[in-house]
Amino acid sequence: MAAGLPQSRIDTSKPHPARVYDYLLGGKDNYLVDQKVGEQLPEAAKVSCRLNRDFMRRACAWAAGTGIDQYLDIGTGIPTAPNLHQIVQEINPKARIVYADNDPIVLSHAAALLVSKPEGATDYIEADVREPEVILDRARGFLDFGRPVALSLIALLHFLPDDQDPYGVTRTLVDALPPGSLLLLSHGTADFLPAELSNTITGTYRAGGMSLCARTRAEVERFFDGLEMVAPGLVSGPEWYKDTDAPVYEPNGVYAGVGRVR
Template structure:
């Protein structure tokens, strides 16, 4: 990654007067990279939908379990993490390179505050590679082109899309993004995904009003999807056990983890 891709200050397009998902999420998981407006909106959403902090933490825990599983059990050495968010403890490259220092990781985001913090995402094991690209999930061809500068797309890649497709409001566009990226990676690659839902069996009905409030007071706008809609993202792929479940229950360490309205799954490309 060339030096001129690092900003020396907060970019002009960074709006600190409106709550932003990356910063609010950081607040919910106990981070420090947020502003007062993010805390205010985050507290209001949490008051309307109290499990949201648990969802944020469970989503992060899911990432750790998925990366460890793929690196340790499946021998994956390349990760394309789309919708990176603000760096916290146990980022994708830290987990993967602890298991296999030669692992190569590309982070993708187009949030200016994430770009500000990109340096901390690029301190990886010297045997491998860690890169960050500023790109939009609505434009998968750009992601593929730039990721190929660091990743060998003739070898399996774990495509990580945690909590990102819910910001692509048009379902057909979201499906296109997933299918285009998965078409660019070979057999033996993986799709790792989490996505919020309104399905009542996961307690998702509370997402409806909370997301209405979010869309009126924060950015970017968000949507939830049903189990069947989320299942469609895995069309042509083989879901690994336990399938599409509450992300808190995917290969969980405890026997009876709480069910949360955030689906999670890992699938392999045959």
């Protein structure tokens, strides 16, 4: 257990997005309330989770291959191997990674995120993405913001409704990055799914007390304002790949993209 976190802080009476995601990926760090939500979700939700995870792996491996050796991963989620640091340190063992999340169950597994290659290092911040300055202040003690940093916002921002200013949060984070840095982002969308299916997914989360804001292409593009989009641009999850064979396309509800700070 990391940081001596008491189990009482983990509320097992209500479903949580990170635990539902873990269940959909076939993990075991979830509870009956999370499983009930997951069981009610259509197969398309499970496929989208898997394809989102696959995008994260490809994007992080590509970023590491370009020479970026610093990563800030916000909304880490429950550790599911391979984790981001395992992916990038396999390519560059000296890479430094900061994980940030505010979910107690993620914190309880933080020790698994701190097992770094000896040449590199990892750190964990207990913080909320809605307080980006707090995250940046603490990350600056571990990462060198004078050199490129890859900011990872994977399957996170669709849990922030507009009244929680997801665009302002993202802008604060991106504005802190030096030229050459990357924004790795995936986001839920209804653009690729039948309306009835998308409504079922959103309604199931809402019934469990969780907001899920499926945004359009134009709405997701706003997160990349001012950035240079890396080819192939903003596409569905399995359509984003670099220097690998094209993944098999499956219908999904995920937009994925990488933007470069100029």
